[in-house]
Amino acid sequence: MAVLKMQRIAVCALKKNRKAILERLQALGTVEVNICLPEEEGLKKMDTAGSRSSFLKYAQMAERGLEILQIYCPKQQSMLASLAGKPLVEKEEYDSVIKSRDNLIGDIKKIIDFDKEIAENKGKLQKLDIQEESLIPWMPLSVPMNYSGTMQTAMMVGTVPGAQSQESIYELFMKSAPEVEAVDLEIISTDRDFTYLAVLCMKSDKIRVENALRSIGFAAPSQLLNKRPEEIRQGIQKERERLLAANEELTKKIAEFEKERERFQLVADYFRIRADKYEVLGQLPQSEHVFFISGFIPEKYAPSVAEELSEKYEAMVEISEPSQEEEIPVLLENNSFAGSVEGVLSSFGLPGRGDIDPSMIMSVCYVFLFGLMLSDAAYGLLVSVVCGVLIRRYPRMGQSMKKSLQLFFWCGLSTLFWGIMFGGYFGDVINVVSRTFFGHEVGIPAAWFVPLNDPMKMLIFSMLFGLIHLFLGLGIKGYMCLRDRQYMDFFCDVVLWFCLLVGLILILLPTDLFASIAQTSFLFPGWVNTLAKALAIVGAVGILLMSGRSSKNPGVRIALGAYDLYNITGWLSDVLSYSRLLALGLATGVIASVVNQMGTMLGGGIAGAILFIVVFLIGHTFNIGINLLGAYVHTCRLQYVEFFGKFYEGGGKAFHPFKENTKYVDIKEENIL
Amino acid sequence: MSGIVWALLGAAAAAILSGMGSAYGVGVAGQAASGVVSEDPSKFAKVLIIQLLPGTQGIYGLLVAFLTLSKIGVLGGQIAEVSLATGLLIFVACLPIGVVGLISARHQGTTAAAAIGIVAKKPEQFGKAMLFPAMVETYAILALLVSILAVTGIPM
Numbered sequence: 114m115a116v117l118k119m120q121r122i123a124v125c126a127l128k129k130n131r132k133a134i135l136e137r138l139q140a141l142g143t144v145e146v147n148i149c150l151p152e153e154e155g156l157k158k159m160d161t162a163g164s165r166s167s168f169l170k171y172a173q174m175a176e177r178g179l180e181i182l183q184i185y186c187p188k189q190q191s192m193l194a195s196l197a198g199k200p201l202v203e204k205e206e207y208d209s210v211i212k213s214r215d216n217l218i219g220d221i222k223k224i225i226d227f228d229k230e231i232a233e234n235k236g237k238l239q240k241l242d243i244q245e246e247s248l249i250p251w252m253p254l255s256v257p258m259n260y261s262g263t264m265q266t267a268m269m270v271g272t273v274p275g276a277q278s279q280e281s282i283y284e285l286f287m288k289s290a291p292e293v294e295a296v297d298l299e300i301i302s303t304d305r306d307f308t309y310l311a312v313l314c315m316k317s318d319k320i321r322v323e324n325a326l327r328s329i330g331f332a333a334p335s336q337l338l339n340k341r342p343e344e345i346r347q348g349i350q351k352e353r354e355r356l357l358a359a360n361e362e363l364t365k366k367i368a369e370f371e372k373e374r375e376r377f378q379l380v381a382d383y384f385r386i387r388a389d390k391y392e393v394l395g396q397l398p399q400s401e402h403v404f405f406i407s408g409f410i411p412e413k414y415a416p417s418v419a420e421e422l423s424e425k426y427e428a429m430v431e432i433s434e435p436s437q438e439e440e441i442p443v444l445l446e447n448n449s450f451a452g453s454v455e456g457v458l459s460s461f462g463l464p465g466r467g468d469i470d471p472s473m474i475m476s477v478c479y480v481f482l483f484g485l486m487l488s489d490a491a492y493g494l495l496v497s498v499v500c501g502v503l504i505r506r507y508p509r510m511g512q513s514m515k516k517s518l519q520l521f522f523w524c525g526l527s528t529l530f531w532g533i534m535f536g537g538y539f540g541d542v543i544n545v546v547s548r549t550f551f552g553h554e555v556g557i558p559a560a561w562f563v564p565l566n567d568p569m570k571m572l573i574f575s576m577l578f579g580l581i582h583l584f585l586g587l588g589i590k591g592y593m594c595l596r597d598r599q600y601m602d603f604f605c606d607v608v609l610w611f612c613l614l615v616g617l618i619l620i621l622l623p624t625d626l627f628a629s630i631a632q633t634s635f636l637f638p639g640w641v642n643t644l645a646k647a648l649a650i651v652g653a654v655g656i657l658l659m660s661g662r663s664s665k666n667p668g669v670r671i672a673l674g675a676y677d678l679y680n681i682t683g684w685l686s687d688v689l690s691y692s693r694l695l696a697l698g699l700a701t702g703v704i705a706s707v708v709n710q711m712g713t714m715l716g717g718g719i720a721g722a723i724l725f726i727v728v729f730l731i732g733h734t735f736n737i738g739i740n741l742l743g744a745y746v747h748t749c750r751l752q753y754v755e756f757f758g759k760f761y762e763g764g765g766k767a768f769h770p771f772k773e774n775t776k777y778v779d780i781k782e783e784n785i786l
Numbered sequence: 787m788s789g790i791v792w793a794l795l796g797a798a799a800a801a802i803l804s805g806m807g808s809a810y811g812v813g814v815a816g817q818a819a820s821g822v823v824s825e826d827p828s829k830f831a832k833v834l835i836i837q838l839l840p841g842t843q844g845i846y847g848l849l850v851a852f853l854t855l856s857k858i859g860v861l862g863g864q865i866a867e868v869s870l871a872t873g874l875l876i877f878v879a880c881l882p883i884g885v886v887g888l889i890s891a892r893h894q895g896t897t898a899a900a901a902i903g904i905v906a907k908k909p910e911q912f913g914k915a916m917l918f919p920a921m922v923e924t925y926a927i928l929a930l931l932v933s934i935l936a937v938t939g940i941p942m
Contacts, residue, residue: 460913568938572931693927696846699934703849710861739845742838749913751918 116470117444119768120415121435122406126428130505131397134426135390138406142772143418145442146393146408156405161395168388171218175381176776178221181228182374185367188235198509202379202778210289210379215307217373217380224370234356234363241356245349247334250302250309251342258345267319271326271333272307282308282329283459290325361768378777386773391773409435409442409768441466444768451476453519461753462763469593471761478582478756479520479748484527486697486744488564489537489705492737493528496521509779524744534561535698539733548714550722564698571695573631579691581619582751583684586759587611593760605659613652614684619645653678686708687755693747701740708732789873790865791857796880797854797871800933804847804887804926811840811895818899822906832912833902839919840898843883843891846930850883853937866942879936886929894922 122144126134130661138144210217251258254270255301261765262268273282282298297313310331314322336552338345343450370377398405410418410432419430436443445455451473453743464470487493500522504515532538536559544556564571587607619641621627637645712728715721819833852861854876859866868876897919904915 293907366919457913458912568934571936689928690924692931693924696927696930696934700842700849704845707848709850739841741836743842743863746839746916746920747923750917753913753917754921772819 114188115446115464116468116765117446117768118412119409119435119441119444120412121407121417121433121439122410122419123405123424123433124428125403125405126422126426128399128402128404128426130426131394134406134422134428135394137426138418139386139390139393139771140771141272141414142770143414144408144410145769145773146396146406146771148398148405148407150397155374155400156398157400158398159395161391165388165391165395165713166383168391171598172381172384172388174218174225175221175377175384178224179374179377179381181224181367182370182377185364186371187669188374193503193507195352196503196507196510196514198507198511198514199775199777199779201509201575201781203781207379207383207778207780210376211383214383216381218378220370220373221377221380224367225319227367231360231363234360238353238356241353241447241749243348245346248342248346248572250304250307251334252346253301254311254342257341258334258338262313262316265316266313267316267322269323269326269333270301270310270311270337271312271331272309273326273332274307274330276303276305277308283421284308285329286325289328293321293325339745372471376595382775382777383432384772384778385776387773389409389771405518408771411444411768417620440766442768443765445470445472447472449519451524453516454479457520457749457752458514459767460477461757461761463765463767465762465764467597469589469596469761471589471757474585474589475752475756476520476523476587479752480523480527482578482694483524483744483748483753484531485575485694486747487524487528487701487740488531488535488698489539489701490529490532491537491539491542492733493530493702495737496528496741497525500525521741531698531780533559535559535702536563537702537705539729540702540709542705542709543728545706545709545713545723549725559753564695566704567697568699569630569632571698572692575691576688579688579751579755582691582756583708583759584611584614584758585689586761590760601662605655605662609652609655609659611652613656613681616645616647616649616652617681620649690755691751693751697740697743697747700743701736704736706742708736789868789870789876789928790940792870792873793858794860796877797810797851797858797860799845799877799884800854800880800887801844801851803884803907804891805844807888807891808841808847810842811843811891811893811898812837814895815840815850815894815898815902817830818902821890822902825906829905829909832905832909836901836905836916839916839923840891843887843894843925843926846883846926847887848929850880850933850937853934854880857937857940857942868942872940872942874908874938875940879940881932881933882929883926883933887926890922890926894926895921918929922933 124134184772189501251270256268258270271294277300279298281298286296286298293314295315296320299311299313301309301311303309312322312326340348369482395408415432419432422428423430445452445463447455447470452774454472454476457479458472459476486492487496499769500518503767504510504518504522510518536557538557541556544554547556548554562570587610591603591607594600619637622635623637623642656678657671657674659777660677661670664670664673664733708728709732711732713721715724815837819837822833826881831862857866858868858876901915901918904911
C-alpha cells in the first residue's frame with residue numbers, strides 16, 4: 114500500500130556471460146536500466162544501432178505480414194476480444210518456432226510481395242477502366258483509330274467542343290474554309306462536352322481541312338491505336354480477366370499462410386524483444402573482458418536477483434541506496450481494492466518526491482462518491498455484474514484494463530448501496546409498472562430518503578461529505594508534515610486552518626441562515642459559541658501572521674498572510690463544488706423516470722407492454738451510459754481538484770523495467786520471482 | 787396571460803436554451819474529435835468521452851423542464867391551477883439553467899475541442915485533458931442547483 118522502495122543495482126560481469134545475463138534480466142523484468150557510471154578510460158560502448166534497426170525492421174515486417182493476413186483471411190474477433198489479453202506460450206514452443214525464424218521471415222516476405230503484386234494489379238485494372246471509358250465514344254467507328262485514308266482520300270478522327278449537330282458543324286466548317294468542296298464530317302457520337310468526328314477529305318485538301326478544323330476547336334485524341342475500337346475493347350476485357358484471375362490466385366496463396374499466423378506472431382515478438390535487448394546493450398560500458406550494467410530495482414526483488422546473478426553468472430553485484438538527487442522511478446503496490454484506482458491516479462500523476470501513495474484513501478472516497486452520483490440500485494448491480502463477469506471470463510486481460518474494470522465493479526456495489534438508500538431502481542420503474550400494468554401501485558421505499566422530494570437535505574449532506582473529504586485531504590497533509598518532521602509547517606498550514614474552519618462552521622451552524630437552509634436548528638451551549646469564536650479568531654490571526662513566515666520583511670509577511678487567509682473563499686468554492694453530488698444524483702433518477710413515463714404512453718395491454726420494453730431498453734441503456742460518464746468525470750474532478758489540491762503534487766516518473774515487451778503473446782518463463 | 791403559460795414557457799426555456807448550448811458544444815468538440823480519429827482511430831474512446839462532456843447541460847435543462855412539467859401537472863394529465871404570480875416565479879426559476887446552460891455549454895464545447903488536441907498529441911495526459919472541460923461545467927451545475935431548489939421550493 115505504498116510506493117515501492119527502489120534501490121540501485123550495479124552489476125559487473127565477464128563478457129562471456131553478457132548474453133545470458135541480459136536475457137535473464139529481460140525475462141525477470143524487474144530492473145529499470147539507468148546507467149550512471151563515470152566516463153572512464155578503456156570503457157567503450159558498443160554500437161548496436163545497426164543490428165537494432167534491422168531487428169526492428171524484421172519485427173515491423175512480421176507485423177505488416179500479419180496485417181495483410183488479417184485483410185485477406187480475417188480472423189473473426191468478437192467485440193470483447195480486446196479484453197482477452199495475450200495468450201500464454203510455453204517456452205519450448207517459443208524456442209522451437211524461433212529456431213525456424215529464417216524460414217518464417219521468408220514466408221512473410223512472400224506474403225508482402227504477393228500483397229504488393231495484388232496492389233499493382235489493382236492499379237493496372239484501374240488504368241484499364243479509364244482506357245475503356247475514353248474508348249466508349251469511339252465504339253461506332255469501324256476502322257482503326259489511326260486509319261489515314263485511301264489512295265485519294267485522307268481520314269482524321271478527333272473531337273470538337275460542345276454537343277453539336279451535323280448541320281451546325283458543317284456551317285462552322287464552311288465559314289472557315291468555304292473553298293473546300295469535298296469533305297465528309299461524320300459524327301461518331303456526342304456527349305455533353307464533346308462531339309466525336311470522323312473526317313474524310315481529298316488528300317490534296319488535307320492541310321486546308323486541318324486548318325479549318327483547328328479553327329473550330331478540332332483536336333485529335335491523345336492516343337491513336339492501329340486497331341478498331343471494338344478490338345481494343347476486347348483486348349482490354351481479356352487483360353482485365355487475366356489480372357482478376359491473377360489476383361484471385363495471389364489471394365489464395367496468401368490464404369495458405371493462414372495456419373502460420375501464430376508463428377508469425379511469435380517471430381514478430383521475438384524480434385521486438387531482441388531489438389529492446391540491443392538497445393540496452395548499446396548503453397552498456399564495456400572493457401576488453403568485462404561489462405557494467407546498473408539501474409533501479411524494487412527493494413524486495415534486490416536480494417534474490419543479486420544472489421542469482423552472482424552465483425549463476427559469477428557477476429559482481431552491488432546494491433545501494435539511490436542518491437537523493439536522482440529521479441527515482443515510481444512503482445505502486447496495493448491490494449486489489451486500492452490498486453483499482455491506480456489508473457485514475459496515474460492519469461493525474463504518480464506520486465512525486467515526498468508525496469505519499471494516496472491510493473488507499475482515494476479508492477474509498479472514489480467508490481463512495483461515485484455511488485452517490487450514480488445512485489441507482491439496478492444500474493449499480495448491472496455495472497457490477499458486467500464487470501465481475503468480464504474479469505472472471507478473461508483472466509489474462511491487460512493489467513490496466515483489469516484495474517479499470519475492478520474499479521467499476523466496486524463503484525457498482527457502492528451505487529447499489531446508495532440506490533437502496535435513495536430508493537432508485539431503474540428510476541421509479543417498479544411504481545410505474547405496477548401502476549400501469551397491474552392497476553395498483555407498489556414500490557420499494559427508500560431506506561433513507563428520496564433526494565428529489567427533499568433536495569435541501571441532500572444538498573446539506575453533499576456538502577457534509579465534501580467537507581469530510583476535504584478535511585481528510587488536509588489531514589493527510591498534516592501527516593506528511595509530521596512524517597518529514599516539519600512541525601512548524603504542520604502547525605501553521607494544517608492546525609491553524611483546522612482551527613479557523615472548525616470555528617467558522619461552529620459559528621455558522623446555530624445561525625438563522627443555516628436553519629432556514631437545513632430546516633433544522635442547532636442550539637449550542639454558550640461555551641461552544643465562545644469556543645467557536647475563539648477558534649476562528651486564533652486560526653485567522655495565526656494564518657495572517659504565520660503564512661508568510663518565509664519572508665523576513667514584516668510588511669510582506671502580513672501581506673502574504675492576508676493573501677493566504679483569502680483562501681477561505683477557495684474552501685467555500687471547494688465545498689460548494691460537492692453540490693454536484695446532488696445534481697448528478699438527481700439527473701440519473703429524473704432521466705430514468707422520464708424514460709419510464711415515455712414507455713407508458715400507450716397505457717397497459719400488449720401494445721403498451723411492447724412499447725414499454727422497447728423504450729425501457731433503449732432509454733435505460735442511454736441513461737446508464739451518459740451517467741456513468743458523468744459520474745466518472747466528476748468523481749475524477751473532485752479527487753483531482755478538490756482533494757489533491759490539499760496535499761498532492763504528483764509528477765513522479767513511472768517505473769519502466771527492462772522486460773519482454775511483447776505485442777501478441779506472453780512467454781512462460783521458469784523461476785519468475 | 788395566465789400563469790400556466792408562463793410556467794410552461796419556463797420549462798421550454800430551460801430545455802431549449804441549454805439544449806441549444808449543448809448541441810453547439812458537442813458539435814464543436816465532435817469536429818475536433820473527428821479530426822483526431824481520422825489520424826488515429828485507436829483514440830476513438832478517449833475523444834468520444836471528451837466530446838460528450840458539453841452534452842450534460844442539455845440533460846440538466848431536461849431535468850429542470852421535467853421537474854417543472856410534473857409540478858404544474860402537464861405530465862400527469864391534470865393541469866394544476868397556476869396563478870399568474872406563481873407562473874412567473876416558475877418561469878424565473880427556470881432561467882438560471884437555461885441561460886447558464888446555453889453559455890457554459892458553448893464554452894465547454896470549445897474547451898473540449900482544445901482538450902481533444904491534448905489527447906491527440908499526448909494520449910497519456912487524458913486525465914488532465916478531461917479536467918479542463920469539467921471545470922467549465924461547475925457553473926452549469928451551480929445554476930442547475932439554483933433552478934432545482936427554486937422550482938421545488940415554489941409553493942403551488
